Amino acid sequence: xxxxxxxxxxxxxxxxxxxxxxxxxxxxxxxxxxxxxxxTVKGISVEPHVGNQTPRTFETASGMLNAIGLPGxxxxxxxxxxxxxxxEYSVPLIVNIWGKTVEDYGAVTEILGSQERVGALEVNVxxxxxxxxGALYGxxxxxxxxxxxxxxxxxxxxxxxxxxxxxxxxxxFAKAAEECGADGLAVMNSYPAxxxxxxxxxxxxxxRTGGLSGPAIKPIAVKLVWEAAQAVDIPIIGMGGIYxxxxxxxxxxxxxxxxxxxxxxxxxxxxxLRVIDGIETWLAEHHVRSVNDxxxxxxx
Amino acid sequence: xxxxxTTVLEHRVFQGDYRLLRVAAPIIGPQVKPGQFxxxxxxxxxxxxxxxxxxxxxxxxxxxxxxxxxxxxxxxxLNSVESGEVIDLMGPLGTGFPTLGKDKTLPVLVAxxxxxxxxxxxxxNLPIKGGAFFGGRTAQDILCxxxxxxxxxxxxxxxxxxxxxxxxxxxxALDPWLAEQDLDAVELFSCGPNPMLKAVGDRALEKGFxxxxxxxxxxxxxxxxxxTCVIKRKTEAGWEWARCCKDGPVFNAEExxxxx
Numbered sequence: 001x002x003x004x005x006x007x008x009x010x011x012x013x014x015x016x017x018x019x020x021x022x023x024x025x026x027x028x029x030x031x032x033x034x035x036x037x038x039x040t041v042k043g044i045s046v047e048p049h050v051g052n053q054t055p056r057t058f059e060t061a062s063g064m065l066n067a068i069g070l071p072g073x074x075x076x077x078x079x080x081x082x083x084x085x086x087x088e089y090s091v092p093l094i095v096n097i098w099g100k101t102v103e104d105y106g107a108v109t110e111i112l113g114s115q116e117r118v119g120a121l122e123v124n125v126x127x128x129x130x131x132x133x134g135a136l137y138g139x140x141x142x143x144x145x146x147x148x149x150x151x152x153x154x155x156x157x158x159x160x161x162x163x164x165x166x167x168x169x170x171x172x173f174a175k176a177a178e179e180c181g182a183d184g185l186a187v188m189n190s191y192p193a194x195x196x197x198x199x200x201x202x203x204x205x206x207x208r209t210g211g212l213s214g215p216a217i218k219p220i221a222v223k224l225v226w227e228a229a230q231a232v233d234i235p236i237i238g239m240g241g242i243y244x245x246x247x248x249x250x251x252x253x254x255x256x257x258x259x260x261x262x263x264x265x266x267x268x269x270x271x272x273l274r275v276i277d278g279i280e281t282w283l284a285e286h287h288v289r290s291v292n293d294x295x296x297x298x299x300x
Numbered sequence: 301x302x303x304x305x306t307t308v309l310e311h312r313v314f315q316g317d318y319r320l321l322r323v324a325a326p327i328i329g330p331q332v333k334p335g336q337f338x339x340x341x342x343x344x345x346x347x348x349x350x351x352x353x354x355x356x357x358x359x360x361x362x363x364x365x366x367x368x369x370x371x372x373x374x375x376x377x378l379n380s381v382e383s384g385e386v387i388d389l390m391g392p393l394g395t396g397f398p399t400l401g402k403d404k405t406l407p408v409l410v411a412x413x414x415x416x417x418x419x420x421x422x423x424x425n426l427p428i429k430g431g432a433f434f435g436g437r438t439a440q441d442i443l444c445x446x447x448x449x450x451x452x453x454x455x456x457x458x459x460x461x462x463x464x465x466x467x468x469x470x471x472x473a474l475d476p477w478l479a480e481q482d483l484d485a486v487e488l489f490s491c492g493p494n495p496m497l498k499a500v501g502d503r504a505l506e507k508g509f510x511x512x513x514x515x516x517x518x519x520x521x522x523x524x525x526x527x528t529c530v531i532k533r534k535t536e537a538g539w540e541w542a543r544c545c546k547d548g549p550v551f552n553a554e555e556x557x558x559x560x
Contacts, residue, residue: 019526020521020525020526021525022521022523022524022525022526026521026523026524026525026546027523027525029301029302029523030301030303030390030523042525050541051527051541054517054528054530054531055518055528056527056528056530057518057520057526057528058518059348059349059350061347062347062349063349064349064350064520066520066526066528068526068527068528071527071530071541214349215349263349264349265521265525266349266350266351266520266521266522266526267341267349267350267351268303268341268388269303269390269523270303
């Protein structure tokens with residue numbers, strides 16, 4: 001079940017999607033965090049950030065919209081408040097980082113990349129819900145490169161670039177990340193989307209638009225993982241609507257080395273553990289020795 | 301805080317549009333404190349990714365019950381649940397009502413509609429029983445008066461249409477009553493629609509008595525992770541987000557920064 005993302009070793013391929021699992025302690029009463037391949041925490045920027053106004057989420061058919069807007073305690077706040085919590089656990093810690101400027105990305109990388117407890121940085125260049133940075137860096141390949149270059153220059157810690165789904169050709173971004181020295185890719189962020197109350201004629205989210213997640217986006221995510229995997233040799237963490245072991249295996253066959261369980265954590269906090277157990281059972285039943293042997297085995 | 305597969309013991313129309321759902325929950329039931337809630341996965345609603353939060357009405361060693369109205373897709377499907385079915389619950393969640401302050405001798409309950417379900421355990425536990433003000437649109441929306449009276453509460457009812465009790469909002473009965481009390485002794489516990497909570501909160505700040513408000517916001521994770529259900533809580537520097545699911549749902553009225 002072991003997989004590697006750069007020098008980050010995960011004892012199984014399953015992590016949780018940033019933003020669906022808080023900073024770690026929130027779900028510790030419900031599941032043993034050490035059973036996860038890694039914990040990926042909510043996005044952290046250099047300075048504390050207040051995020052969007054409410055309403056911030058809205059349930060849709062087989063999915064949900066969110067426009068939380070990356071509220072957070074800032075890099076130092078995260079270190080003070082949450083790094084001590086993880087001292088009691090051995091699970092690798094992936095910290096999602098974001099910035100409003102290229103300099104911001106560099107600064108947060110310097111602070112968090114030097115933390116011994118941080119196993120990898122997941123670089124969010126694709127948040128659909130913050131005006132500055134965010135999606136802009138994720139959809140313009142030149143700006144995208146400047147961010148990845150900056151982050152790479154500031155740390156030896158593995159960096160995983162989280163790609164935006166709403167681009168004409170995800171292969172260009174995947175390739176660019178690899179060329180800039182990324183250790184892995186996370187595919188995909190939530191898909192820009194909208195819902196409107198027809199009676200009030202107002203958008204359901206205060207931010208008006210948000211990101212769609214959940215089973216509704218799974219086929220989109222599988223396709224993007226499949227495309228990205230053909231373009232690069234670095235490992236991919238696949239995500240988007242994973243609820244079951246079969247969902248996760250589909251991503252792995254499409255080309256993902258790791259997978260992240262996201263919205264399913266809200267539905268059932270034990271979703272990620274069920275996915276881990278189910279993958280293990282499936283591999284045994286199908287006489288597959290290592291999950292790595294299954295990666296990208298989709299047939300033409 | 302636990303996750304438990306609970307079995308439905310009873311599910312029936314309680315009154316009018318309101319239903320009572322009682323489940324066997326030997327793990328969660330005994331842990332429930334007044335004002336806490338449970339997060340429920342509605343059976344047979346596979347297309348919904350989110351759970352639904354419900355205040356706990358009653359709880360004991362064996363299980364717990366909720367009182368609910370049909371307000372959307374989740375509660376609509378919940379209507380069809382039958383005795384013996386299994387429901388996945390998370391709970392008890394949130395920070396509920398505190399015990400009566402040391403210097404307080406006059407607890408007061410204020411509820412809008414079935415908001416008083418969230419006050420029942422508090423009403424039962426409080427060492428002193430004072431006034432209970434229940435408001436609703438019509439007589440159909442006034443629940444459990446007898447049960448609160450049986451606990452020793454002096455219940456006053458208001459309805460918007462005057463079909464039961466005094467005609468008007470709950471504050472129409474509360475205000476003249478408060479005017480005759482020693483407000484330093486008053487500690488108020490409230491649950492109901494937001495405009496009612498704000499009206500109660502405004503009075504607490506203006507007149508200087510203590511009030512605890514159970515805030516209701518759309519919720520996703522229920523455990524403090526997703527930051528959906530946040531409200532503005534006053535700080536020295538201005539305000540910060542507080543999570544209704546974790547830091548609340550019960551807040552001291554003086555903490556809350558209301559938005560228009």
